[in-house]
Amino acid sequence: MLDQKLYRRPADTALSVQEENGAVRCLACAQRCLVRPGKRGICRVRYNEDGVLYAPFGYVTGMAPDPVEKKPFYHFLPGSVTLSFGMAGCNFHCPHCQNWQISQIGRTCEPGRMIPVVPEDLVTAARRVGARLVVSTYNEPLITAEWALAIFELARAEGLRCAMVSNGYASRESIARLSPVVDAYKIDLKGFDERHYRQFGGRLQPVLDSIAAWWATGTWVEVVTLVIPGVNDDPGELRALAKFLYSVSPDIPWHVTAFHPAFRMTDTRPTPAATLQTARKIGLEEGLRYVYAGNLPGGVDDAEHTRCPSCGTVVVQRYGFRVLANEIREGRCPKCRNPIAGVWD
Ligand code: SF4
Known part of the structure; x- marks a missing residue:
């Protein structure tokens, strides 16, 4: 059933x-599966047929114009439209997944709607909606890297920027292969406790290594932590996480976002605004320059705005996914001329 519905092409040689x-080691993500003939990887969408590893190609489960703030990127072309697209499958199985109907195919659900498209269709659609960037999102993009590569190479030739929204479980090989065509990379850092990562299907260290490695490539990186009551909201854990981000760079924006009950965690309460306030305060105390509270529009003081870390002036004003004002000029604060880290034009 799964094989018949998934379009495919042989995996990239890198x-x-x-x-x-006849076994093939897949290097597309940090799971590094050894996939034997007739078997599939942990993600369920890459599989070995007669000694050849196949990867998904040539379809989307959805594509839509989204504001770049929805990804969320707050320091990358604010106010821009993206053409976002997704495939199916994931290398994790988080119990709180918001997109489980497409991420968990082959585990808890069967493939749903798959729309055949070619990369040119996506670039044309991006032009039609006035997008400045195309974004691989909705499912984990690392496991469908070949598809993103084909689209991104074409999109960049057309003057568009390219981004990924990922759990960051990248291999060094995938970072080397993807980073030349990826302008911005959003990583979910789901906590700072190995036990949580084991529960989700991975390990913490590869995600930490990936954050540092992506940042070192010069790709613009933003990090998101969905703060879940009773799971990863311990102040000590949040502080350790913030310290780590600071050690990579105090300029990495950190989004602490509110959990809403979903999938296998419908009995867990939503994240209170006070918890996000605490998390944000910890991030700022640890020296991070840009810490935002998300998923509660207008609900956490002015925690959606960007302030100049030098003089405190509000340089980008937001409400939810909307940019109300952007005062940044040539990448600097309009008042004190301090540089504001990010990609502004
Ligand atoms: S993408 Fe990751 S999970 Fe999927 S087969 Fe490759 S290494 Fe395994």
Whole structure:
């Protein structure tokens, strides 16, 4: 059923390596699955047929114009429209997944709607909606890297920027292959406790390594932590996480966002505004220059705005996904001329 519905193409040679007896090591993400003939990887969408590893290609489960703030990117072309697209599958199985109907195919659900498209269709659609960037999102983009590469190479030739919204479970090989065509990369850092990552299907360290490695490539990186009551809202854990981000760069924006009950966590209460306030305060105390509270529009003081870290002037004013005012000029605060980290034009 799954094989019949998924379009495919052989995996990129930089993202796979042949092993003995027809097995192939997949390098597209940090799971580094050894996929034997007739088997599939942890993500369920890359599979070995007769000694060849196949990757999904040529379809979307959805595409839509979204504000860049919805990804969320707050320091990358604020106020821009993106053409966002997604496929299906994931290398994790988080119990709070908001997109589980497309991320968990082959595990808890069957493939749903898959629309055949070619990369040119997406670039044309991006032009039609006035998008400045195309974004691989909705499911985990690392497991469908070949598809993103084909679209991004075309999009960049047309003057568009390219971004990914990812859990950050990247291999060094995927970072090397993708970073030349990825302008911005959003990473979910789901906490700072190995036990949580084991529960979600991964490990913490590869995500930390990936944040540092993506930042070192010069790709613009923003980090999101969905703060879930009773799971990762311990102030000590949040402080350790903020310290780590600071060690990579105090300029990485950190979004602490509110959880809403979903999938297998419908009995967990939503995140109170006070918890986000605490998390944000911790981030600022640890020296991060840009810490935002998300998913509660207008609900956490002025925590959606960007302030100049030098003089405190509000340089970008937001409400939810809307930019109300952008005063940044040539990447600097209009009042004190301090640089504001990000990509502004
Ligand atoms: S993308 Fe990740 S989970 Fe999927 S087969 Fe490759 S290494 Fe395994």
